[in-house]
Amino acid sequence: MSEEIRKKISNYLSSHNWLNLGTVDQEGRPMVHTMAYVSEGSKVYFTTNKNTHKVSHMLNNPNVAFTVDEDDVNVMEIKGVQMEGKASLVTDREEVNKALGMMTEKYPFMSDMPSNDEYVLFKVDPVKAYYLDYTKGFNHRDEETY
Secondary structure, three states, X not given: OHHHHHHHHHHHHHOOOEEEEEEEOOOOOEEEEEEEOEEEOOEEEEEEEOOOHHHHHHHHXXXXXXXXXXXXXXXXXXXXXXXXXXXXEOOOHHHHHHHHHHHHHHOHHHHHOOOOOOEEEEEXXXXXXXXXXXXXXXXXXXXXXX
């Protein structure tokens, strides 16, 4: 069942555009950020200004969580992904170029944006995920550990 659930998670992530990223500041206060992202399997990448709260949060505490789901859905038909993972700043030039290429393919407007040293790239490696599928019953979710 594990490979089946991982494939469902991967397919769901690749077919959506926005995630809701949860981070925690140094005092333990949570914050949620809406982010455009790309995925490779269950790993996600996103860019952000290096001077944001989320960057300082993730550099201080790499434990994050995010959700990807539908905006308008019948409650008994909810599908989505809940993910726990480890965020890290991507500095390897090859990985940066690959992820940015994926982003401009998914979000064509990004190719018209000027290059800017104020932006950084993060990835979230999965630790634990849940694939929600309420068509199988209210609150049904399959758990996957990475």
